Amino acid sequence: MHSLLKRQIDKKLKGGLNDLDVFLEAVDESYLNYESQIDMLQRAMKISSDELFDANQKLRDEAESLKEVNKNLQNILESMSLDPELTLLQENFDSSDYIKNQSIEIVRINKQREELLVNLEKQNVALSEYAHMVSHDLKSPLRTIDTLINWFMQDNEEMMNETNTKSLHKILFNVEKMDLLIKGILNYSSIESQSHETRSIDLNILVTDLLKTMNISERVSISINNHLPKLLGDDFRLKQLFQNLIDNAVRYNDKDNPVITISSSESDNEYTFKISDNGVGIPAAYQSKIFEVFTKLHNKGNSSGIGLSIVKKIIEYYKGRIWLESQEKIGSTFYFTIPKTNGAA
Template identity: 40%
Template structure:
């Protein structure tokens, strides 16, 4: 009796050991190594193979020892079709006149097949000739259910990881392309501006419509130059290298305001519970430059008012920029943070300022939303996580 109890306890501990070896990693091969090598050692088996069914073909997803099962086995579709046809556990013995398995099995011993679902199966091989008994099979069955789930998780992780790598590569290519375009377009634009200036200087007797056309060209060149600068800024937001620094808030915002062409009738109101902040200066400058620029460009009143509020909390900044400008029609509000979506034809309004703002807020793991009423103005609310 004590022998049976001890064996029962040993079996339970062994099943626990199997279970704990599964799912410790999302790497497919390592997950198989952790469980199957342990299983082979504990059961004194010769080898194993994880088989995947893809349409009408069978491939080895994993085998140990390597080479135990070669491509010849994968060609025996009738045998494998029978293994995969339902969820019943299959087992059998190799005999001399059977060629279902490859030559490395030496046509002797026994095999056991578990259908792992999700078009995967596990074959265990024992060259020593002893068949798998029913008790052993029943003990392994729930462990195989967990193993099946772990393989599905590994495949999902691999797909996501591969997708992330492709997206990272594509983003890098796009960023490099944008930077190259920015560089290559600026030079001819400068040349065109120079030629126009020479033409206007040397052509005192130019007809009025010619002068107007030249000014239209200059206007569009400036708009294109703004677009190129904006694209370059947008493409490099999350790739810059800069240390956070202490920012003296009021003069910092004052410098941004002074760098913009702002009508005299526009008044600024800045409110904050912090006089200094530790931020990345370049990102912070770009963020408020485009927010303030957007507010200024929306002005259509005799007296413009722009309110900037920055409230420092323990782990984040809570900010808003409000103006009393023309407001944003409802049909544009869903698209306002998308590239090149502009509701204004001014050369400064190229549809890239608010996308830059959104990308910087995302970089800081924050949120942004807007409230707007046509004819009364717009408020942009956003948060920035502190580093």
């Protein structure tokens, strides 16, 4: 960065800035170890995500094992209530020993489950603390770069032309992009850890208010096709959920008149939400990857590559599911569910 900046700025200013080396040294110092810190954060989040996945898989396996033990115990209890003459036919059966062994097994499995949950909670806390620490360290050089570039442009306004102004604005654009990435990391790491007030939320009001605050072009048509339900939840997570899905539909739309529709339906056990767009679509080979952290299919605009990962994590927090249907150049439809037992108001 140092040699490139020096060559370009010196070329445009024709050596007109005496303290160019001092300026560039400050910028260079701001970038020091920057990429390595990002790599460390990404590796840490991936490792933690893998560990959390393994822990969840173990919990599921233990839960299935516990179901089997309970089923066996239920069978034996039922058999004990049968006619004594029938029970005597099982010559080698000792009901007391069997129940004792099953009880020991249940205690063992519950203990393992509790240990897994404790370890999982510790990993979540460690991940959140690490993300906040590294993100704070990363924001410091960003602020320095932004300040230096703006000072440089103000102090040398008479020497600035369209070309070098454009170059410096590009630097500021990338600084803003990095800041967006850091905010995305913080949001992702705090989905489960942050405490927010749970209350009855009318999604019609939430989505309508959200659209008023988002910077969306007038040529984009967004409509709610039916009356959305009320859910028990919190503003922070539900706004993040709808904002990221709507922003994704707007950002990756190549049509002259983008059309986005929001709708919902319900069954006995859950609500199903649908957000459709007429955008660029997603190739089938990538549809299973778009919810992974730091995955971007298009390098377009200020996108952190974390938005859909945040969406998935919020839906999993509410014990729901998410999937999509998409065709290239035609559009995409994202579906997600929230169980009534977990989110019905």
